[in-house]
Amino acid sequence: MKKPYFVPGGRLLAATLIALAGMAAASADQVNVYTERQQVFLDDIFAAFTEATGIEVEALYIDKGAVERLASEGEASPADVIILTDIGRLHEVVKQELSAPADSPEVQAAVPAWLRHPQGLWVALTRRARLVYAHNDEQQLPAHYEDLAAAGMEGSLCLRSGSHPYNVALFAAYLDRYGEEKALGWLSGLNQNLAREPQGNDRAQIKGVASGECRYAIANSYYYFKMLNSDDSAERDAAAQVQLVAPTFVDGGTHVNVSGAAIARHAPHPEAALALINFMVSSQAQKIYAERNFEMPVREDVAMTGQLADASALIESDSQQLADIAQLRSEAARLAVEAGLAK
Amino acid sequence: MRPAAVLRLPLAGLIVLAVLAPLLGLGIDGAAFASLAERAPALGRYGVNTLLLAASAAGLAALLGTACAWLIERCRFAGRDICAFALFLPFALPPYLAAFIWSDLADRIGIGFALRNPLGAALIMALALYPYVYFLVRPAFSQQTGALSAAARTLGCTPWQAFCKVSLPLARPAIAIGALLVAMETANDIAVAEDYGLATLGYFVYDSWLNRGERAAAAAAAILLALLALAASWSETVSRIRQRHHQSQLRTFASEKIAKLSGGKALAAAGVCWLPVLLGFAIPVLALIRHALLAPAVAWQRLPAGLLGTALLIAGAAALAYLLAAAFAFVRSRSRVPGLFEMLARSGYAIPGSVFALGCLGAAAAAASILKAITGVSLYWLWVVAPVVLIYALAVRYLAVAAGALEAGVAALSPGLDKTARSCGLSRWQRLRMVHLPLMAPALAAGLLLIATDIAKELPLTLILRPFGMTTLAVEAYGFAADEDLLGAAPPALALVALAAAGLIVVHRHFRAGNRISAG
Missing domain, CATH: 3.40.190.10 (Periplasmic binding protein-like II)
Structure with a gap:
């Protein structure tokens, strides 16, 4: 008679497991x-x-x-x-x-x-602000995101993949403000000014500015501060050669x-x-x-302390509806592909 | 009917269901197929990119893996023994980590752009994954009898012709399985594609589903990706269905000649073998050691927990994967559709890991609600305390590796040997224990090492499906790497390398033992 022997054992096991689960999750x-x-x-x-x-x-x-x-x-x-x-x-x-x-x-x-x-x-x-970086010696600093797409600046801009969520949110913010036609124009301008195919992470863009590969780069600000405060001297040295710029859209506001x-x-x-x-x-x-x-x-x-307080003071407060940006992501990602910034 | 035959059909159904559950769990519906039709041109572009990348990575890996395996098995040169060992080590590093390290090194000297492109990505993936080929092919070469190539030579072939016409075709199943695994892993990679700015189907599936919530588009691309992977898998199996090679196991009569190299030839052979070790392992690991010296204390403190979680997953999932593979081999032997079961076994590799994990979530939810309807008890709490779903997911994901190892092992058996054993009056189990298993041991041990290392460095499934309180070395390393912090990622990554090296030391012994038996 195997069965009666088996059932109490099973119950005991189940009870033990449930008790364990209770301890782990339901305290x-x-x-x-x-x-x-x-x-x-x-x-x-x-x-x-x-x-x-x-x-x-x-x-x-x-x-x-x-x-x-x-x-x-x-x-x-x-x-x-x-x-x-x-x-x-x-x-x-x-x-x-x-x-x-x-x-x-x-x-x-x-x-x-x-x-x-x-x-x-x-x-x-x-x-989290998405800002622009340029070499310390750079004289011509972009005041607006639009400046990065200006004519005559070919081969100057670095950014990570145009389909990365950080970039897509920036593109969506632009799309939300100015509509599809202008957004496509801006994105095409950015694409025209690329120094290299979109690649690397945000820190790689800042390093690209330090090494001279890129004149301007787009990256989230906290990566720049982490590099400045890194235990890795190479990262510190790269960031030290680079300055942070907080551009706004032409009608005001920094993308956050x-x-x-x-x-x-x-x-x-x-x-x-x-x-x-x-x-x-x-x-x-x-x-x-x-x-x-x-x-x-x-x-x-x-x-905020030190560098972050200084940067934060540069950033123009912007209360653009975040929900709109979220809703426009798919459209923005499509435009980025159309403009050649994403594949 | 014998009990085995009665068992076979329900067992086959159960296995097929278990293996396909994660794909079914994705809940792919009509909308996905409509989206597939609608986006055909764009997806076609991604498909071509993916095929090119996967084919170049797999081709490079096949070349590296086969060349190194052949040189190691058939030639003797200074440092050959250490090199044979070291050639596996690049596999210990997750490809994304090697890619990030090389990316960082290139950025330091201002040439990041030269590396981060499709060719660079193919090279990085090949260097990280060629051990799939190397490890599956080495047993194939070591067990080949010399009689065939000797015959080829007497028929007027040069050594090179004998290699191409005899040795290579005999090793082809192992090469093809290894290259397929490399291709599928490359097509499904996400982190390297993102960092190197590549437009692959794998990245598209991940990006549209998890970044933008476009489920139908993601599912459409996943269907395409799975179809490509399964087509490649099926054509590989079917193309060699009529190529059954059996060879005598009596190697003492005609051991393959081992070439003792010296001078320029030895130098060239050593160069070929050390190059992948240098690029795929030594340089990235030196960079990691430097990073580890600067790493924050917290990265070191969490190592024991990571090691424990990793060991638990390896033990559970590797055992389950081999069990599934054995059951597969059992039901497959009577299958009338060529290539069907090989294709099924590889289906876990057919879509990106993160999407496979979502499918497992769906399948687990469905299973839990069915069980609740029957028993009245919700089993969801199991997730909270035990890695049940995770172990299942890992086993199905890496079933292809276990099945491949088993297949390579079976290829080492000749029917004649089995008949001889039978004529000696050995029962089925005695034959398995005394003849089959010892002959299959090298391939099985190699497979075990591959699967254990795979599980140790696996990411999306472990991240998404693990229970509260569980961590692994790969999870710890990624936690820092995702923040673009290579310093913090270094200690757990080095622990992964140490773990793989330890596994290698254990398995290497079996390798030699296996050789001795088959030679005896």
Whole structure:
């Protein structure tokens, strides 16, 4: 008689596993995070949160695909909070109806309205400006993004792949402001001025300026600051030869993208989730972000230090609707292909 | 009917379902096919780019892998033993990391543009992946009897002609399987394509799905990519279906002559063999060692956790992959459609890893809801505590490697030998244990090393499907590399290299043991 012997064993195993699962995921003083950000930026913030509230943070670092995992898990998902970079990914969460409102008084007080969803379905945590870099000796600095597409500057511009989300968001911002025809003209101008085929990451563009391959480069500002503060002398030396320029569009405004967070719709710990988001927009956490990753805080009252404060002062505040940029990504990516900036 | 025959049909159905579940889980629908038709011209362009890149990387890798394997097996020159060992090491580095390191080195001297182009990418991929060919081909050369090439020589062939007409065709299955794996991995790469600005189908699928949420367009490109991969796989199998070569295992009668090289020839042979080691391993690893010295402390602190996670995944997924491969071989032996099962085994390689992971998510969700409907219990919590879905996904993903190794092992068996063993009165299991397994050991051990290294450096599946609290060396390295921080990526990357070297030391012994048995 094998069967009666087998069943209690199976039950015992199931009970043990369920108990284990309970310990791992359902503890009350815990918040579970799915994030497409990297661990190095968040560790200090999570540690500070646990110290302040006693709530443990269990985080899963998924470079790309956190949104899709959350969607496929549905109601069964253990995730409470999802933290993403790029407005496009935050928009995807809203589009797939995966988030719940996070519109606490703390969030409303800390984060300007243009940096959060009207119903709080996402909240920006940092701002990331996409700026221009030129050699220290360069006399002719572009005041506007449009200047990079001007005639007579052939062979001067470097940027990473035209289909990379950072570039697509910049193109979408332009498209949103000036419409398809002008956007295509601008993108074609950029393509005409390329010093090399779009390639490399953002740091490679800055290195290209240092080595003389490129006269101007486009890159996110925090990479420049990380290079200036790198433990690698070659990166420091390259960045030291390069200056940062904060252009605006002709009618004002510098292109800014965000990283942000949302509360998962089926969060098992909704209170802890909101507490984490409140903490992440607090002065304490915002200061860590600025110091750790050289991103600009969403709070206006957080003091930034040294180089970041100087750069931030250059950046003209721009409240262009981020949701519009997110929606125009596909169109912008298509135009980039048409203009030859992406393949 | 014998029990084996009764088992075969349901087992075949189960295996096909298990292997295809991730593809089915993508939920590809009519919209994807409509999008495929609509975007045909653009996708055609991507398809041509992808084919060119994959073919050049695979061609280069086949050339490097075969040439090195032949020189190592058939020639003796100074440093040959160390070189035989070192030729595997480039495989320990994930291709994207080698690409980033070379990119960084080129930028330091202002020639990044000369490297970051399709040719540079093909070269980087070939240097990182030729060990697929090298490792599958070496056993094929080492087990070839010398009688055939000796016969060719007596019929008037030059050594080169004998190599082309005899040795090479005999090694062809191993070369083709290795080159196919290189081609599929190249076509599905994302990180190198992004950094080097390439327009491949693999990058297009990833970019449109995960960056812009254009699911139908991504699915359309994924269909095209999978069709190309499966067509290549099928034509490879079918083209050699009538080429069955069997050779005597009695190598003592006619061992292949080993050429002792000296002077210029030895120098040239050493040069050919050391070049891929230098470019694919020594230079990137020297750069990594320099970076590691400057790496932040946190990169070192997380190594033990990464090592533990990596070991767990290797143990679970490699075992499951071989189990699946063995079951595959069992049902395949009666299949009437040539190439069907080979094609199925390789389907895990047919689409980019990140998209394959999304398919696994879909399949797991479907399986969980079916199980919940039957048992009333949700099994989703399993994801939170155990890497169940991840191990399954990795096993299916790398089934092609396990099946390839098994196939290479079976190729080393001749029917005559089996008949002899049978006439000695050995049962099926005795034959397996005493004859088949010892002869297959070198190929199986080589396959195990390939699959373990593959699992250790695997990224998108591990990133997307792992449970809370689990990390691996590859995940740790990528966490820094994605931030364009090569210093932080260096310690876990070096740990990956050390792990592969350790695995190599273990497997190398089996290599020699296998040779001894087949020669005896």
